[in-house]
Amino acid sequence: MNTDDSYQSGLVPADEIAQRIARLQDFLQQQAVDGALMLDPLNMYYYTGTMQQGVVVVPATGDPVFLVRRSVERARLESPVQQILPLAGFSQLRSTLADLGLATDTLGVAEATLSVGVFKALAKAFPGTAFTDISGVLAMIRAVKSDYEVGLIRTAGALHAQVYGAIPALLREGMSEWELGAAIHQKMMELGYTGIARFAGSGMELFLGIISFGESGNYPTASIGPGGLTGLSPAFPLVGGRKQLGRGEPVFVDIGFGYHGYFTDATRVFSLGPLPQAAMEAHALCLDIQEAVRCRLKPGAIPSRIYDEVWGEFVHSRAFTKHFMGFGSNQVPFLGHGIGLAIDEFPVIAAKVHTPLEANMIIAVEPKKGVAGIGLVGVENTFRVTAEGGEKLTPGTDEITMV
Amino acid sequence: MNTDDSYQSGLVPADEIAQRIARLQDFLQQQAVDGALMLDPLNMYYYTGTMQQGVVVVPATGDPVFLVRRSVERARLESPVQQILPLAGFSQLRSTLADLGLATDTLGVAEATLSVGVFKALAKAFPGTAFTDISGVLAMIRAVKSDYEVGLIRTAGALHAQVYGAIPALLREGMSEWELGAAIHQKMMELGYTGIARFAGSGMELFLGIISFGESGNYPTASIGPGGLTGLSPAFPLVGGRKQLGRGEPVFVDIGFGYHGYFTDATRVFSLGPLPQAAMEAHALCLDIQEAVRCRLKPGAIPSRIYDEVWGEFVHSRAFTKHFMGFGSNQVPFLGHGIGLAIDEFPVIAAKVHTPLEANMIIAVEPKKGVAGIGLVGVENTFRVTAEGGEKLTPGTDEITMV
Incomplete structure (x- = not known):
């Protein structure tokens, strides 16, 4: 293995994550979408610097919230995102975001990777929320x-x-x-x-x-x-x-x-x-x-x-x-x-x-x-x-x- | 590599595929589901013996239809399924199945692996069809x-x-x-x-x-x-x-x-x-x-x-x-x-x-x-x-x- 490499060099810098989130927030604001919910490893890694089981929520304005089922400990070791909270289940998602003052009337998800099964569970957790596909935008940002x-x-x-x-x-x-x-x-x-x-x-x-x-x-x-x-x-x-x-x-x-x-x-x-x-x-x-x-x-x-x-x-x-x-x-x-x-x-x-x-x-x-x-x-x-x-x-x- | 192995030994026998399809059809008949549509590599392989881009359709009764975008040639080399047809796009799916005399009022899909994006395209191709989740049944059959x-x-x-x-x-x-x-x-x-x-x-x-x-x-x-x-x-x-x-x-x-x-x-x-x-x-x-x-x-x-x-x-x-x-x-x-x-x-x-x-x-x-x-x-x-x-x-x- 090349010896100048290290696990540390794979930690995504905080300013890098901040720039990515800012680009996504520009889009969310333009489209009047309250926030983006991402569960797939690829977009999760892009916006948090770590791959865990959970949901990363990027609101149109303000700080992202990373709700992690497994492993909160590891997420905190690897991600520069400040708000990392444990996630027991989708049913608590809405109240957690509401407590943080985040609107959830319109939420963007990546329909290209989200399974119907998980989407249904999300839709149940957010009754009345309008979901919109942001797969294309997420891809353009990453491009x-x-x-x-x-x-x-x-x-x-x-x-x-x-x-x-x-x-x-x-x-x-x-x-x-x-x-x-x-x-x-x-x-x-x-x-x-x-x-x-x-x-x-x-x-x-x-x-x-x-x-x-x-x-x-x-x-x-x-x-x-x-x-x-x-x-x-x-x-x-x-x-x-x-x-x-x-x-x-x-x-x-x-x-x-x-x-x-x-x-x-x-x-x-x-x-x-x-x-x-x-x-x-x-x-x-x-x-x-x-x-x-x-x-x-x-x-x-x-x-x-x-x-x-x-x-x-x-x-x-x-x-x-x-x-x-x-x-x-x-x-x-x-x-x-x-x-x-x-x-x-x-x-x-x-x-x-x-x-x-x-x-x-x-x-x-x-x-x-x-x-x-x-x-x-x-x-x-x-x-x-x-x-x-x-x-x-x-x-x-x-x-x-x-x- | 072990030398007694061969690509041929990986071809799934026709009677094996037939038994799997019969087990699925038992369920479809019990539940009054007209057919199962499977797109993920795992279930596709289980019911056809090959992994291609396409849709395998198992009707409640009768022979399965394997609609393949890519590669029809390879599907025919590897699968014992008899009806293997080229698939240009989802828009033709409904008429192809209708031409074969297959009902599509109720169709089962695997919501655990189907993306929302693909599901939406399917739903558009089958207006009026009621879709039902058969992920659990597919898993029980494979178990x-x-x-x-x-x-x-x-x-x-x-x-x-x-x-x-x-x-x-x-x-x-x-x-x-x-x-x-x-x-x-x-x-x-x-x-x-x-x-x-x-x-x-x-x-x-x-x-x-x-x-x-x-x-x-x-x-x-x-x-x-x-x-x-x-x-x-x-x-x-x-x-x-x-x-x-x-x-x-x-x-x-x-x-x-x-x-x-x-x-x-x-x-x-x-x-x-x-x-x-x-x-x-x-x-x-x-x-x-x-x-x-x-x-x-x-x-x-x-x-x-x-x-x-x-x-x-x-x-x-x-x-x-x-x-x-x-x-x-x-x-x-x-x-x-x-x-x-x-x-x-x-x-x-x-x-x-x-x-x-x-x-x-x-x-x-x-x-x-x-x-x-x-x-x-x-x-x-x-x-x-x-x-x-x-x-x-x-x-x-x-x-x-x-x-």
């Missing part, structure tokens, strides 16, 4: 990262690069995708990889990432990304499967790296010996497409315009459409996605996303191409939106590494 | 395992025992909890451990399990179990932390092992050199408590009665209450929990659970005791309910292994 967050993501990217740097020495003919995945995972745990990849609402599951040799990369997948894989079982269509590595086929590795909860996403392709020319050419065009997106990642740029321009100029016009962004039915209609505490953050670079980019948004760009009979090639890097275009936070070569 | 499922869980238990067997050789003075966790995880991946631990609705996160040295086991936790741990970061309060192993302190290891989606749960305690007498005595009493529960795990037994009897006879009467089932505020009010595709299945051995046990229910029993200034001791094994009492499916010694 723009602070310098503190960028620092953590930068560290994740540097560690991520160490993982990719270690892969050539791990490859050997005849090993299975699963074995390579296990070896990569071991390296990642050595580097302090905090292994749960969280999603903000897409209901996806992910473990480590995608390790696909050759045509495994074109195998049909339920994943919301372009990368096919077989996995070890229908109950675990993740990591990789039993296919053994041969010479001259793409080793497609798409993994996330998490550091204090913040993720970078990157894809690299390796091979034992030379790859067929079709794969090399497809990879080269993917790099061009990545650069075309990267140089457009500037504040004010419109994701739908980036998507249309790049798709028109590099994909349609070069007859690159077939199997681009996934083989056959794996094809996905985007070129990149926001990333941070969740793998599926805002914004997506896609045809219907018209909200302009802002500085310090973090976006993983992932042009990939299925090649029939060969496998999947292409690249992914995590970029920061800046006035000069995307700054790459996942160092290392984007070229295919031939071993 | 009683088939012989096929018991076979998979038995294999999980055998592999689990291999993991615990490897631990003594991994222990060395000065190593961190995280390092031990990484080494254990590596061993588990070698054995083909399918690493995502799923929960049926408690919203828990788990990665690997709990590795706690000494007093880490008494550290306050948000987990719904008795085991404390620090973790590497407030964003990842899982696996273990930076505490280094010393001589004469408990090495508390509570991990799950997953095989084709089915989990066993087991806890073992190790140490470098002898432990203090207080720890040894507490551990011995935990073993007595485990046996007291185990011998009661028979069809017809009432969980609340087991809980009350064992608590009265072994905990209260022996002044063992303090820090039993978790140190301080970590204390939890149960002695065991169902397990299978999810870690938090029915039934729980707790004071308010009055539904009788049935043969082939699978229950993890986990009496544990925090010892002030020393750490956590105790045991956990996964048992099958039989007429002779619980059959232990997680082999190996329950005694503390001194290295």
